[in-house]
Amino acid sequence: MSEHVDSVKTYTAVWLILLVLTGVTTGVAYIDLGAFSVVVALVIAAVKMLLVALFFMHMRHSTRLTQLAAAGAFLWLFIMMAFTLADVWTRGLVGTPGR
Amino acid sequence: MNTAAIEQRENYLNAGYGLKSWLLTKDHKRIAILYLITVTIFFFIGGIFASLIRIELLTPQGDLVSSETYNKLFTMHGIAMIFFFLIPSIPATLGNFFLPMMIGARDLAFPRVNLLSWYLLVIGGAFALFAMLAGGVDTGWTFYTPYSTTYSNTWVIATALGIFVSGFSSILTGLNFIVTVHRMRAPGMTWFRMPLFVWANYATAVIQVLGTPVVAVTIVLLFCERAFHIGIFDPALGGDPVLFQHMFWFYSHPAVYIMVLPAMGVISEIISVFSRKPIFGYHFVAFSSMAIAVIGFLVWGHHLFVSTQSVYAGLVFSFLSYFVAIPSAVKVFNWTATLYKGSISFATPMLYAFGFIGLFTIGGLTGLFVASLGFDVHVTDTYFVVAHFHYVMVGGTIMAFLGGLHYWWPKMTGRMYPENWAKLSAAIIFVGFNLTFFPQFILGYLGMPRRYHVYPDEFQVLHVLSTAGASILAIGYLFPMFYFMWSLRYGEVASANPWGATGLEWAMPSPPPVHNFDEIPVVTHEAYDYSTVVGEGVEVG
Amino acid sequence: MKLPLFPESASNFAPDVDHLLYYLVAVSVFFTVVIFAAIFYFAIRYRRRSENELPEPIHASLALEIAWSVIPFGLTMIMFGWGANIFFKESRPPQNAMQVYVVAKQWMWKLQHMEGQREINELHIPVGRPVKLTMTSEDAIHSFFVPAFRTKQDVVPGRYSTTWFTATKPGKYHLFCAEYCGTKHSGMTGWIYAMEPQDYQAWLSGGRAFGSLAENGEKLFQDLACGNCHKVDGSGRCPSLAGLFGRSVQLADGRYVTADEAYLRESILQPNAKIVAGYQPLMPTFQGLVTEEGVLQLIEYIKSLSPQPAAGAGTTPAEINVNPGAATPALSNR
C-alpha cells in the first residue's frame, strides 16, 4: 500500500542544501544590496520552502488536489497583500492628505 | 397514519436516548439538530436586542435606554446575529444534515471534527453570552480600533475571544465539507450531478477556510494591543487603524457570502422541486457560486471608501465590486427562468423562495448603489447601508433558512408542518420585513447615521414606521417556533418523499436511518431528473 | 409633523450625487419590475394543475446567459464610472479653497478659521466659495458628514484627512459624526451655516479673533525654540523651513515627497519616519508636547513662510457672482 518511498540519499541531499541555503541567506544579509536584499532573502526562503514542500512533504507525488490547495493558499496570501499594499502605496498620490 | 410504524423502524432519532447519546454523537444528523437548537437560541437573543433597538428609536430623544446601553444593544445584536446565527445557520444545520446524504455518503469525512465544531461554537457562544450578561460590549460588531483597543471600557476581550473560538468552528466545518465533497461522493455522482445546494455549501466552505483565519489573527492582534497596550493599530505608537479595517474586512466581506451562498443553494433546491423542473442553466448557477466565492475576496475595500483609503485603491475595489454582483444577478435570472413552463406548487417553501428572490433582488441592486464611489460617500454609515444588508441578510438568508427548514422538516423529523399556519407566517414575515426596512432606505439617503441613539426629529415618522414593521416581523418569526414544536408530536406523518423531489436524501425513509444508506447508491441520473420521481403515488403536501 | 423624503441639495456635489441616484433607482426599478412580473406571470400561468404533471425539462441557453451577464455588467460600468468621477472630484480641492482646520475629539467638533475664529460644533461658511477642511482626531475615528452637501470623510487620529465642498444655498444644515466613536457618538452633531458672502464677512469681523493661526504659530515656534536648529538661512543642523510648503523634498533613501500638511505634521510628531537627505535623525519627537491645535498653528506659520501668499490667509475673498436663489447657480470659479 505504500506509494513511492524516497531514498535516504535524496532526503540527505535536500537536508544539506537547506543548511547551505540557511548559511547563504545569513551571509548575504551582511552585504549591502540596498532594496535588493529583501528580494534575495525572499527568493532563498522560497527555494527552501519548495524544497521542504516537494521532498519532505511528498508534494512531488501527491494528488493534484493537494497541489492545487497549496497553490490556492499562496494565491490568497498574494491577493491580501497586493490589495492592501495597493492602498498603502498610493495614499496621498492624488496630492490631498487622507485621500 | 400509523405513528407507531415510525417508532419501531430504527432511525437516527430513536437510535439512542439520553444526554450522552446527543452530546457525544458522531452522527452528522444529530449534530445538525444540536446546531439547529444553538442557532435558534442565538437568533432569539439577537431578536430581543433588535426589538429593544427598534423600540428605543421610536422617539428622537432616546427615552428607553441610556446611550451606553443603546451602544451595547446594537453591538450585541450584530454579534449574536452574525457570528452565532447567520454564519453557522444554513451550512451547519441544513448543510451538515443533508450534504452527506445528497452526495451519497454515510457521514462527513471527519465526524469527530464535526462534533468538535459544534462544541467550539457553543464555547464561543458561552464566552459571548457571558460578556453580554456581565455588562456587554459597545464597540459595534466591527471592533474598529483605536476605539475598541483604547477607549472602550467594556467586555471587548471576552467577546473577541468568543468570536475567535467560534471562528474555528466555521473553519473546521468548511474543512469537513471540502474533504467530504472531494473524497466521498458516491460512484456516479460526478461534480455536475451534484445538487446545487452541495455546490453552494462547497463554495461557502472554500470561503470559510480561506477567510476566517485572517479574522482570527486580527483578533489576536486586537487582544495583544488591548491587553498589553502595545501599538499595532494605535496611531500614537505608529500603528495604522486603517490596517485593522483592511484585515477585518478581508474576512468580513467574504463572510457575508458565507451567509448568503448557502441560502442561494437552498433556493435552487426549492425552486427546482416546486416547479418540478431542472434549474435553468445548472452549470451557470453552479459556477456562479464558485465565482462569488473567489471574487468575493477581491472587493473588501468598498467598506473603506471614506476611511482615508487611497483614491486609487477605492477605484480598484469599486470596479471589482461590480464583478461580484454579476454572478448573483445570473442566479436570480436563472431561478426566474426555471419557473417558465414549470408545474409550480405554492407550498410554504416556495413562498419563502419567492420572498427570497424578491427581497434578495432589492438587496443586491442596492448593493450596486453602495458600490458606486460617489454615492457611497453619501450613504456609507447611514441607514441606507443598514437597509441594504438587512435586505440581503434577513430578506435573503433568513427567508431561505426558513424555506429550507420547511422544505426538509418532513425528512428531518418524519412529520409534516401545518401548511396553513406556515403560509400565514410567511406572509406576515414578508409584510413585516418590508415595512421595517424599506423606510430605512429613505432614512439613509436623508442622512440618518447608523448607530444613533438620538436623532433629529424630522426622521421620527420613518422610524415609527420601521418599528411598526419590526413588531410585525417579530410576531411572524414566533409562529414557526410554535408550530414546528407542535408538529413534532401532532404533525401529520410524512412519507419518504412528500414533495416529489429528486435528491438522494429523498430516496431514504423519513426520518433517515443512522447510516443513511444500507447500500451506497450508484448515481446514473442528472441532478434534477423528475421523470424518476413523478409517476409513483406522490401525495403533495 | 415634518416628513422630508429627500435631503436638501446645498453643495456643488449634491446635484451630481442626486442625478446618480436617479439613474441607480431607474435601473433598479426596471430590473425589480421585470423580475417581479416574470415571477407572478410564470407562477400563475404555470401553476400545478395535477399532481403527476411532469413539465418538459429545459436546460440552458448560452445566448440568454451571456445576455443577462453582459447587459447588466454594461449598466454597472456606467454606475462605476459616474461614481468614480464624483469621487475623483471630491478628492482634489481647488487651489483657491478657503482653508478651515477641524479637530475632532470625543464627542465634539473644534473648527478653526484661518483668521483665528474658533467654533465648537458649528461652521460658518460663505456661499459660492470652495471650503477645504483639513481634519484630524485626538482619540477615536470620527467622520465629518454633512448630508445636505452629500460629503463624508473619516477623521482618523494620527493623520490629516481632507474634504471640500462649495455651499450653493444659504441655510442651516446638519453636521453628523458618521463613524461610531463611543458613548455620545449620537450627540456629536452640529450645524453648518452657509451664509451670503457679505453676511459671512460681517460674522467674520464681528467674531472675537484670537490672532490669526499663523501669528499663534509663530509664537509657538519661538516658545518651542524650533528656531535654534531650523534657522532661516539653513545654516543650522536642520533644514530651513522658508519656502518649504508645497516644495518637493528629497529623503535620505532617495525618495521625493511633497511637503504638504501631512508631511509637516509627521515631521513634527514622528521626525524619524522621513529624514531629509543630508541630515541626521536628531530632531526629538514633539508627540504629547504639542496639541493638535498647536501643530495646526505651526503648519500655518510654516505656510506663511512660503513665498506665494497662502490662499485665504486674511485676504478678503474675491467677489463671487452668485445669483442667489437659482436652482443650480453658475459658479464662476469652477
Add this chain to the structure above:
Amino acid sequence: MAEQAHAHAESLALREQFNTAEQQKESSTFGMWVFLVTEVMFFGGLFLAYTIYRNTYPTVFGMASTSLNAVIGALNTAVLLCSSFTMVLAVRASQLGKRKAIVIFLILTLLLGMVFLGVKAYEWNEKFVEHHIPGAHFHFEGMAEQGPAQLFFTLYFVMTGLHALHMVVGVGILSWLLYHAARGRFTAEYMTPVDIAGLYWHFVDIIWIFLFPLLYLIDRHMK
C-alpha cells in the same frame, strides 16, 4: 461492502463512513493540507502587518532588527531543519513499517524541537534583559520616538510567539505519536497519523524559514 480493514496489527479499524482504506488515507491527507491552508492564511495576516509596517518605517525596522542576534537565529534555523530531516526519516520508516527506526527518529525530532524552543526561550530572555519587550518598560537605544521600534518588537514577539506555540503543539503530537509507535501501532498499511504529523511539522518549519530572514536579517549591513 468493504470488509473490516485487513490490517493484521491492532490498527485503527476502517472508519465506517469510508468505503476503502485508500479513501480514508487520501481524505486524512487532503484534510491536513486544507488545514495547512488555513494556517498559511493565519500567519499570512501577520506577514501582511509586518510588510505594511516595514514599508512604513524601513529605517526603524532595520535598526531594531540588527539588535537581534543573527548567528543564534541561523543556528536555530539549522536545528529546525535537522528536526524536519529526522521527521521525514521517521515518516519513511513508518512507510516501510520499521518500528524501531520510527521510534528513534521521533525521539530525535522531539529533542531537536525542544532544543529550538530552548534557544528561543534564551533569546526572549535576552530581549527581556534589554528592555525590548513591548509594554510599559520598553526602551530602545538611539531612537527618538519609541513607537515604531516597539511596533517591530510587537510583531517579533507575536510572530515568534505563535510559531513557538505551534512548536509546542507539535511536540505534543510527536509525544502522542511516539507513545503509539513504541507500542507498534503503526504498520506499512496504517501510517497515516505519522504522515500527517510530518506534514504539520514541516509546515511549522516552513513558517520559520520565512520568519528568520524577515525578522533577523533586515539591513544587517547597517551595523
